[in-house]
Amino acid sequence: MSFIPGQPVTAVVQRIEILKLREGDNLILGFSIGGGIDQDPAQNPFSEDKTDKGIYVTRVSKGGPADVAGLMMGDKIMQVNGWDMTMVTHDQARKRLTKKSEDVVRLLVTRKSLQDAVRQSMMPR
């Protein structure tokens, strides 16, 4: 999943659709994100490439909407509702995810286990 800025990224992705939970005035997705181009990528415990400034899922609240939808800690978010998430600031990502007008968020995520699985299957036996 390492990537070079400016170069197209090839990744195995999974679609995840999260139905936001309404709690009072708040819409809750039930996970937290880390990373962004304004963050120190070296601090990201989930990325393999420590220069990766992508948005990562850092926590998923148990039983929350994200958990139900199958999002996992350590997933890298590639897109949110079609918007690219690999070159955004942390705050931009947060805003994309938390739009009040949207009850559903469709994510394109990639995760190490996916990559591994694909690599496995593609390996010549």
Add this chain to the structure above:
Amino acid sequence: MEDYDMRSAASILASVKEQEARFERLTRALEEERRNVSLQLERANQPCGDRLPWQQVVMQEQSPSNQTSLAMMQEPQEVVEETVTIEEDPGTPTSHVSVVTSEDGTTRRTETKDNSANVKVTKMVKTVTTRTVRQLPLGPDGLPMPEGSSPMGSYTDSIDRRFMKNGDRFVTPQATSTLTRSYNNYNDSYGETPDSQYRHFALHDAYGDVADNYGSLSRGINYRPYRPYMAAGGYRMENSYTTLPIRKDDYGHMAQPQVPMGSSTVDLNRSQPERFQPEPYGLEDDRRSLGPDEEEPYDLEPDYSTANRRTLPGAGRTIREPLRDGPRVRGYDDPIEAELIDERHPYIPGMYSAPLAQPERGSMASLDRMGGRRSPSIDSIRKDPRWRDPDLPEVIAMLGHPIDPVKSNAAAYLQHLCYENDKIKKDVRQLKGIPVLVGLLDHPKAEVHRKACGALRNISYGKDNDNKVAIKNCDGIPALIRLLRKTNDMEVRELVTGTLWNLSSYEPLKMVIINHGLQTMTNEVIIPHSGWEPEPNEDSKPRDAEWTTVFKNTSGCLRNVSSDGAEARRRLRECDGLVDALLHALQSAVGKKDMDNKSVENCVCIMRNLSYHVHKEVPGAEKYQDPSSLQAPGSAGPQRKKKDDAGCFGGKKAKEEWFNQGRRNGENDKNYDTLDLPKRSEPTKGYELLYQPEVVRLYLSLLTESQNYNTLEAAAGALQNLSAGQWTWSNYIRATVRKEKGLPILVELLRSDSDKVVRAVAIALRNLSIDCRNKDLIGSYAMRDLVSNLPSGQQRPAKNLEEDTVVAILNTIHEIVTDSSENARSLITAQAIDKLVAINRTSQSARETKAASHILQTVWSYKELRNTLTKDGWSKTHFQPTASSAPKGSKSGKPGYDDITLPLMEKNQGDRGCGSGAMIPMDELGPDGYSTIDQRDKDCKYKTSDGSSDLMEREPLKNDTNRKHYIRSNRPAISLVDACDVKPQPVDSWV
């Protein structure tokens, strides 16, 4: 509180008005009844003439009360005074009672109308009414018929009879309760069908419902039982009874010493609103009237609860933090207490019916103020030989009274007396009152241990450490901890933790508190309120910290005890969950951008204190000692100097120097830059969290965002502590500060208006410059700000920093220019030589002189700079130590550092003997200084003067903001930061 009141007021307005209307009707009816009754009763006893004056008095009072809803709250007081006035008619105590009632009725009406928020008030009034009712049966004073009244006589009669009956039965509590209920019903239905209702009342038909507002009435009714209990003699007893309430009222006033009272009635009324909050007791009085028996009223009446909060807190809390008490967590208990007090009255009179002396000292002062309002009544109180407050020995004796309400009332009274009165505290101690109070902490009844704890908190507050020791000597600390463990009552917890906070300010008690209470306080308060979940598997949304008073008190207590030396630090570090919880709380504060409050300040101070000497005190620290660095920065100080002296590096080019440094110190940085922090297989926890590089971001966020000088100082101090010493983690920390772009943040804070912030930051920069990359950056970008803090000659700069701060800055500069001619050059560019020479020659402080001298010598040692210096008109003599300053030879012995450290070291001297000479003093400076500061803080805080100090701080804060904007515009630029332009930001955010 104000907001709360306003809101509730708005919401309740409608219902209040309704109630008001009913109430008025009721009141009128009641008054009339009373009058009738009293007439009937008194015809034999009293002359009618007396009654009229009373009524008039009442009316007057009413008008003032109308002006402000707050006034309503105080009504109880008024009532008392009124009673006094009545005294003029010596013969019949009853009359007093009646008067009170009438007042209440009138007052209520007006008040209610005025404020929707006054719901409480209304209630209060009602209470008063209740009293009257009670009295009525007893006393035939009803004389005051003048105002005119409806012929309710018949109703009244029935009521009276009822009362009497109740009184007779009184033995059975049930009867009492019945009465209460009937009252309530009465009130509720009154509007609809007054007559029938009345009758019902008399008949006890409508017992079922209890009106919220009327709850107070019920309570009042409850009192009745006591009378019979007290004494058979109707009138005498009543008199005494009445008197007692008065005393209570007095308390209320006394408790409010801080509130200024106007002399004229009108003024008083107007001022009441303000006064109201500060006065804890005033409200209590009201509450007393409310019955403790029924808890419903509390729930039902939001306003009331608010009122309680104000009041009670006042009593206990005012002492501590007069300004902050505003939001009370629990008001409900208070009313109960109040009730108890009332109950106590009967007893007291019985016991102390003796002729009375004047009330004791301070508390009385409040009475005087009150006097303005009802001067006549006050005077009468004083003159009246029959009434007096119990003296101190009596009150203490009452702590041992077999009847619980007496105990709690006595304790409450003690609490009141001890408020800000060191003399009384001392007297209580000498009269052996403290062991008794401590004993009451284990009392099963909430109101008893609560009041006892309140008294202890007031006693423990202040500079008289003997009081604190006395509490400790009778095992008060374990008793408080037991109570903390046992009680779920938030107010009691506040009192307990508040008392512990007070006790923790005295050095010898700190370890005792740690031994008995550390884990309990952590488990009971810190962890739950911090929002930290010890069980990480529960992946629920992380909770935020709650800045409750209990948390604030407890963190304040731990803050104090954390300054008690190495053993205390060890205990706190190893306390399960403490560091984790504090860290979580701080992170939550940063997340919410709510970091100016006292709780945050306390937490940061604890963290700072616990970070002190981690590199020596943490178990296994040896493993992390950096062998490569043993030769380097810290201990290298002297070595380098020697080399300098020998001229080895004198002519060195910057590149060479850089190379050399890189070889020495730079390895660590480089390692860090490329290498990552040691991988952790499992999440860090406990004290290890103290020095993980992750905390750097936390502290930097605090340094960026907080407006609280103490927090800023503590956060800078934490970085200072963490970046000191030679072990792996401090290397990481130093590099992390750079990577997180912490250097510009710190440099910016050099411009702070707060002396201690500047000092902490300067020392932190000095420790950070052990890392040679940091040193270069600091030398390039911080020099100007460092130099601008120096005094120029004898005229101090606008900031007028303390000597300690100036010395700290000088030593930081020295550290920066040592082994770096580039930095020495920027020192010259910053126009520092002028100032340094001036300090060297003219400073009154030997330490400043010495430190400046060291810098000058170091600068002169760079031969490549001498040309520049000579061009600027300096000669060698300027750079030589003056006669008064240290001889050159001592330079290598880093005497300057020792000087700095010495005054502060004392306690920890033992800790530091070893290791890296130069660095240690810095550490020392920090924590020790801090602990002292803590104490100072504390003392200030508790004092009345606190308010002023707060204000002072606030103003600077504004300046601070301005300053920051200003600075940002022409700040050194981001170049201070290492390579990246990334800003430190929260790692992740929930969505």
